[in-house]
Amino acid sequence: MSEFDDLRERIATFSAVCAEKLRKQKSCCHTIIVMLVIDKHKYESQKYYFNKAVTLPYATNSTLTISNVAISMLKDLYKGNEGVKFKKAGVIVTELIDEDKKQLQLFEEENPKHLALMKAMDFLNAKISDRKVKLGTQNLNLTWNMKQNHLSPRFTTRFNEILEIKCL
Secondary structure, three states: OOOHHHHHHHHHHHHHHHHHHHHHOOEEEEEEEEEEEEOOOOOOOOOOEEEEEEEEEEEEOOHHHHHHHHHHHHHHHHOOOOOOOEEEEEEEEEOOEEHHHOOOOOOOOOOOHHHHHHHHHHHHHHHHOOOOOOOOOOOOOOOOOOOOOOOOOOOOOOHHHOOOOOOO
């Protein structure tokens, strides 16, 4: 991808997936990392990996907060690299803590309305399934799936993948 809007949509989707996973495991993150990777075989450049990290003043698992911070970091990474085709993009959340062990901040705190909104979003997505409720920056028609071309067989955990031996 080389267009900013396409990259922004992917980063917003990856952010939403990260936030959803954080809420499922009842965790929050302090640091968000956005990365972009150029195909090193197509460009004669010394730099192939671009990344940026931001540590938030408070822990969060809000899709809105994580997505907004990730998109602002993407804007910074994209400056000066217009027209370059990126092979990979991603969002990583780190410094995870339990949701109930968040330390309150005196001057900066997350919008309390986000908690109710995220609960409603998670409830509707669980009821309807397939992540139908999305942010406005996400493509409503595009679904996100990981590339799993080299996935190992699960012989010990999936009965339908158990090897069958046929005697002649």
